[in-house]
Amino acid sequence: MSTTTPYVSTTNACKLCTPLGACMAFKGIEGAVPFLHGSQGCATYMRRYIISHFREPVDIASSALGEKHAVYGGGPNLKKGILNVMQKYGAKLVGVATTCLTETIGDDVPMIVEEFRKEFGDLDLPEIVSVSTPSFAGTHMEGFHAAVRAVAEQLAGESVPHHGGLNLFPGMVSPADTRHLRDICDDHGLAACILPDVSETLDGPALLDYERIPSGGTPLADIKAMPGAAASIEFGHSLPGRRTAGTFLKKTHGVPCFQLPLPIGLRGSDAFFAALGEISGKEPHPRHERDRGRLVDAFVDGHKYIFGKRAVVYGEEDLVAGLVEFLSEIGVHVVLAATGSEKTGLPSSIRKTCDELGLKMPEVREGADFHEIAELAEQLEPDLVVGHSKGYRSARKWNVPLVRVGFPIHDRFGGQRLRILGYQGAQELFDRIVNAVLEKNQSDSPVGYGYL
């Protein structure tokens, strides 16, 4: 069962800092430039980290504070920076996220932004959304959700006429998954405002001209129209009980809000399709039923290869919860589920999964780092590791396959094109898991079987 970590220090963190999550969220909005109010290094480090996964230009502006700003306040640099981003990038939205530096010196960002609006009111100003993301509180997921909520609060405060569309807050999912979600919504006849939508902005085509801000992203007009939607759906086990974009729209504008787990695996996808059916009043397109049927058929075809394989799963809380649910469906025995986040309700959501399927509860750790994951896993003898690239060194040491899922994927190609959501995503993930096991069997075998 979940316990707190026995160490004071952190070794090989299984989390990133809050502002990175905010940048990821802002990256999925039309014409947006993420802007970190802090020292230059934060923006540069995060750019590097994100670029290595997506292999796309990722511009994150910075107020580039120096020592004197730390003493006298970063307001002037923040204003100058916003002005530069607006004039040079032609930003339609500047997403200002704070850092530990500016939170600690106590810069009042909303007030500085208000001053900026007054000082430059004669210019054609972009939308400016600010979010408080001190890196000493929470993880990148908190930063991500906070930024999404801030966008909703600061841009969708005013009532608009009903339009029957859908607000979809998918969480931090891949561009390919985002595209798939849009197709599914389209097939239900639902015009979806997906926030954020990184499907183009972090996975764009080769171009003749360098786009200062990549095309795509959630249109600002759609964001402002969110109060008129028929419903909101937001993904994440950890969201119930928290203040989110969906709960804001519900409370302020009465938009019904469906909080669902990430649709990973059969039952998670079923729940998502059921919600879409309820909102749209339509049956899904028959192709999804066929996808579902093929998925169940694959489960049957592949079940013997993976039954009882012991898996270690780690990563972001909502992703881990979804993966545990999926792995449990297909007969993989999760022995450890770990996340770097804290107080996310992960143990109780895994307990629920285990109860539903009559399974034994795995070790669950919140606030974990890779030192702790490795220490636990040594005794648990995993056959399989499921998570992002940062677990590679452990997987290599134990000589077991790593099935890469989530963010970051720094040691493989195409992380931005991985799909895990919906029936099709489950199919792709299932194939990868089975093949990882087969490949291991084949390479361990002295025979060199030609069929398995």
Place this chain on the structure above:
Amino acid sequence: MTTSIFEERKDQIHRTGQGPFELACNRDSLAGAVSQRACVFCGSRVVLYPIADALHLVHGPIGCAAYTWDIRGALSSGPELHRLSFSTDLREKDVIFGGEPKLTAALDELIDRHQPKAAFVYSTCIVGLIGDDLKAVCKSMSEKKGIPVLPVQSEGFKGNKREGYLAACKAMFELVGTKDDPEIPPVSVNIFGDFNLAGEIWIIREYLERMGVSVIANVTGDGRVDDIRRCHGAALNLVQCSGATLDLAKMMEEKYGIPYLRVSYLGVEDMAQALYDVADHFADKDPDIVARTGALVREELANLLPELKKLRADLEGKRAAIYVGGAFKAFSLIKAFRHLGMRVCIVGSQTGTREDYEELAAITDPGTIIVDDANPLELSAFIKEKDVDVFVGGVKERPIAFKLGVGFCDHNHERKIALEGFVGMLNFAREIHASAMSPVWRFVPRRAKALCNAPKEAGA
């Protein structure tokens, strides 16, 4: 849309041969300009990082440690403690009540667990603000554990990478001279400013050993604490890299009277020159060293030049752009491109000095764009203007080049291919060739000819 050049940055861009040389540099980055630079902490971290038997503890919130976990391909021939990412992971209550107790406990725990030869403790932005007494904690922990525990004053906001280099050098200087080694031979050097990316320091050590020169300390690639402690016994410091370790060499010259030579191991001429300079320095102690070195260079070139010639046949006349962290790499790269018959049209760095840029203006062709502390908007505009074929840079520049359909050579922390030494020149040429000659460029928008593949009816 407006021009890509920020008004405030106009004087940080110069075109060779167009007007008198005036280029502003060493400035704070412009807010909102998306500089490619990092921060003080980054500078310290990259310099000290490769010391493989030291504990590197980042005192701050989790990000700074998370983003620098195993970030450099700095290889070690032994311990690999540097490849772990340690953090005090400061939280809100630590910020309010001070992070010293957590730092003390973390050091206690980690030193017991890993038994390092020394520990470096890096301060981050926040530590400078909440006023933790890093020095005092390190001092008492050093006494308790009996190993050097060294504070690195690397608060991110205190400047750019350069200040970080200096903070790292100051921390290392605390180690230098704390251990005497009477066995050090008279013909001996320390290698400064090489980080053993892709095993490069081993290539250089091998050349030096063939010349009869002993290498005492690697600072810091494949580095060891005890070597740094005794490195004041070496006769000469070889300093590569514009800024990273020059401060340490100067401190050692002042305190121990050890001279230093500035060298570069990139490219044919600079590599050969570095070895000849070392040989000349020791000629009075070892009369045969100059002849041995000449023979070594000739042997290496005999293997290298015919290979380069083959590659040059394809690359002749192609255009290159260079954007690097420190300017020293830029000089060597310009020469290296000349060997391949290529023209450098853009050259820039994050932290070049006025002297660096003056020299670049002197050695580049007319019309070459020289830029300090550039950003994606400028780089993309320059790439298009000069219609370059290959861009040499780091991780953050790569997607800019690729998006525009331009080849790329990774010359950064993460490189897996050794680019130093004579063998490195060949690797470099092969990498440039592999990228520039790929057929994929035919399909990118900037090169796509209207390949007329209209379907034809059979027999038409």
